[in-house]
Amino acid sequence: MNLIFVRYFLALADTGNFTAAAERCHVTQPTLSAGIARLEAELGTRLFDRGRRSGLSTAGQRFLPHARAITEEWRLARAEQRSDQRGRLVRVGLASTLPVMAVMGWLQVVQRQLPVDLEISEGAADAVAERCRRGRCDIALHATRDPSPLDNAAVLWREPYVLAAATGHIVATRDRWSVKDLADTPFVLRAACEAHDEAQRLFTCEGVRPRAVLRSADEERCAAAVLACLGVSLMPRSLLRPGMAAAEIREVALDRRVVLAARPEADAELVALLRDAAQSATRDLRLDFAR
Missing domain, CATH: 3.40.190.10 (Periplasmic binding protein-like II)
Structure with missing residues (x-):
């Protein structure tokens, strides 16, 4: 079972609205709907009564405490792993054309919540992206005008x-x-x-x-x-x-896309933690651009 689908389920259970749940999860509404459908297929039952407001079905109400327990166990497991990684060096490349306060907010979250030591360098967006592709930094926060899909990268906002x-x-x-x-x-x-x-x-x-x-x-x-x-x-x-x-x-x-990219060999779990921190730190910007 994909943990992301469980998070989609909890967001929809809390909001009762596909649009609001998708916004909370930082995905499009079709992506969230497809994830809910996949979860329902895995469980073999309908979790929501579809209507003007999507309320939990009887099966959904039974699944709700299990879903919360699953995500809490995952949170505890990640916290345990973080404590084992204390002092791990993460090399971060920053494009010089990014908003300073949003970037510093992200780095503050990373420094406060994740068990890593940061080594930060700055440069032009294309140079930072190239350093990341060559493995000379672990994470790159940069901007691009290229609309094609990016490997090992998440779009934070457009x-x-x-x-x-x-x-x-x-x-x-x-x-x-x-x-x-x-x-x-x-x-x-x-x-x-x-x-x-x-x-x-x-x-x-x-x-x-x-x-x-x-x-x-x-x-x-x-x-x-x-x-x-x-x-x-x-x-x-x-x-x-x-x-x-x-x-x-x-x-x-x-227009441009601001992306968080990782070197090909980067630790997937650590990348996920850094991406979550970046999405949290830039949430206000992304919501503003979505309006």
Whole structure:
């Protein structure tokens, strides 16, 4: 029996709603529904009475205490394993284009709850991903625009790129702009941006080459320049700071996925623990992007 399906069952039993249960489990509704169906097939009985609100069937009510006991035993088993792994070194690669507070929140959870010692390095997203593929770090938290499936990786959230401007900048007065509207607007160019080349191509297709008031791989420096009204910047929505407004560029509809990847030989149990911690630390971001 797949423990994930048991967790789906408990989430649906607690919420009585497939959409709410899927959100709690960080999966799509069809994935949760398929998992519940698999669990019911394993047990040979219906666990829920389907309707406007999915309530437990008689068999589901009988299974509920067993399901809670199963997940509690698993929690205790994991805690026991963690105590055996105290002091284990985990090499973490971080992309420099990720939101600092979300990343630090994740690392704080990892340091507090998991029995590991961290060794953290930072770099451009593609360099961090490549280090992980080559086994030079155990875990990589990075962003990608590639929509193809990724081996040994979990998508934490998907987000759009937006045009960021200080709230006092003229660009903040509208929710949507065209590329030609921005022809004379100074830009702060984020040199490490995963979408930089594609955005530049889209601007060029419209015959526009923005003037760069600043070009830097330092995200904090770029944000400070935007807040100082020196220019506007194309950035992922999660990098917006207080004092910034976001707008769309009509011809530039780009997004990225933030993923947690593991080296091929990484311990599957440890990867699962790190992924759970990352999902917990970034929950507010993911719910915000889902709205």
